[in-house]
Amino acid sequence: MSNLSINNLEYSYNGKPILHDLSLHVNDNEIVCLLGASGCGKTTTLKAIAGLLKPSKGNISIAQVAVNGDGLYVPPQKRNIGMMFQDYALFPHLTVEQNIAFGLHQESTNVRKARVKEMLSLIKLDDFAHRYPHQLSGGQQQRVAIARALAYKPNLLLLDEPFSNIDHQVRFQLIDDIRRIIKDQQVSAIFVTHSKEEAFAFADKLAIMEEGKIAQLGTPETLYRKPATKGVAAFLSDGIFIDAEAHSGTEFKTDYGTISSLEPVMNGSGEVSGQGCIYLKPQYLSLSANEQGQGEFIASRFVGNRYLCRVKLGQQELEIPCAELESYQAGQRLAIDVKPHLVNYFAYTNKN
Numbered sequence: 001m002s003n004l005s006i007n008n009l010e011y012s013y014n015g016k017p018i019l020h021d022l023s024l025h026v027n028d029n030e031i032v033c034l035l036g037a038s039g040c041g042k043t044t045t046l047k048a049i050a051g052l053l054k055p056s057k058g059n060i061s062i063a064q065v066a067v068n069g070d071g072l073y074v075p076p077q078k079r080n081i082g083m084m085f086q087d088y089a090l091f092p093h094l095t096v097e098q099n100i101a102f103g104l105h106q107e108s109t110n111v112r113k114a115r116v117k118e119m120l121s122l123i124k125l126d127d128f129a130h131r132y133p134h135q136l137s138g139g140q141q142q143r144v145a146i147a148r149a150l151a152y153k154p155n156l157l158l159l160d161e162p163f164s165n166i167d168h169q170v171r172f173q174l175i176d177d178i179r180r181i182i183k184d185q186q187v188s189a190i191f192v193t194h195s196k197e198e199a200f201a202f203a204d205k206l207a208i209m210e211e212g213k214i215a216q217l218g219t220p221e222t223l224y225r226k227p228a229t230k231g232v233a234a235f236l237s238d239g240i241f242i243d244a245e246a247h248s249g250t251e252f253k254t255d256y257g258t259i260s261s262l263e264p265v266m267n268g269s270g271e272v273s274g275q276g277c278i279y280l281k282p283q284y285l286s287l288s289a290n291e292q293g294q295g296e297f298i299a300s301r302f303v304g305n306r307y308l309c310r311v312k313l314g315q316q317e318l319e320i321p322c323a324e325l326e327s328y329q330a331g332q333r334l335a336i337d338v339k340p341h342l343v344n345y346f347a348y349t350n351k352n
């Protein structure tokens with residue numbers, strides 16, 4: 001069942017449309033990550049859900065209760081939403097347990113104490129109840145922040161870049177911890193990040209925003225394998241687009257030879273055909289020295305477990321993984337071999 005339901009939302013800043021016909025549905029106990037280019041409207045969407053701004057059109061309901069739409073506007077404090085923002089700092093003059101208890105002032109002392117104890121145990125900081133925020137690491141502070149956001153049992157949790165100030169070495173452990181905490185509390189969450197790695201590690205589904213609306217919502221694997229738009233493909237991977245003519249859903253003629261798809265690429269009326277482009281992902285490409293080759297070697301770099309060879313193809317450049325350091329010279333011609341894979345093909349229309 002949908003915990004959050006947003007339909008046809010519109011919002012403009014000073015007459016400039018930011019959210020445009022945006023619809024999004026988040027199921028019970030589901031973590032959805034909003035991803036998209038800087039400035040595409042992710043934070044604006046969170047603010048609209050939280051009630052921090054009023055959309056000009058559309059409707060929002062949380063836990064099946066309408067909070068926006070048809071002239072209705074429920075203020076933030078009545079939406080029962082938990083928030084955890086990058087700069088949503090803990091109160092410095094309150095201890096850990098006082099921070100967690102902050103939203104529980106309407107509860108009896110006994111309920112408050114029990115809930116704080118439960119939350120402290122959930123975030124594994126039982127022995128830190130009397131510490132102040134400055135006596136905690138960044139990761140511990142974020143665990144307290146999540147406990148504070150969850151303490152009053154919100155219907156929905158909003159997280160805006162909660163891990164961006166956390167050291168890279170401990171970030172993915174913290175992501176695992178906070179995901180476990182959210183799942184334990186059976187709450188739905190919307191999470192905004194700039195990092196694809198964080199999104200893949202934290203979310204059940206990704207919602208990619210483009211031009212003020214959701215371009216595609218689905219599991220990370222589905223979006224990666226079958227991106228619905230060129231924007232989604234380019235956002236999730238580091239490939240390039242090349243022209244292609246679809247002879248069938250499995251055979252595509254390109255300047256780099258015929259590329260085969262392991263599964264037929266379909267559109268609404270069957271297998272695709274005609275002119276379009278293919279999104280070439282580096283992991284399906286291999287290089288070999290060849291004076292007639294269409295690629296030009298630029299340089300390679302070591303990235304820990306492999307090398308990346310930077311190659312120029314026509315006017316575009318991309319980095320292709322190589323297991324070993326190749327002794328190519330700058331400017332050397334290289335042949336590009338494309339392994340059969342699930343091809344991402346986009347038909348050309350009048351628009352593109």
Ligand SMILES: Nc1ncnc2c1ncn2[C@@H]1O[C@H](COP(=O)(O)OP(=O)(O)OP(=O)(O)O)[C@@H](O)[C@H]1O
Pocket residue numbers: 013014018036037038039040041042043044045194
């Ligand atoms: N208070 C404001 N007044 C005017 N324009 C604003 C305001 N807040 C945001 N904007 C504009 O609205 C657009 C969307 O901003 P928003 O913060 O939602 O983007 P975002 O996707 O979260 O970006 P980022 O990834 O950089 O954080 C941007 O072009 C931004 O400049």
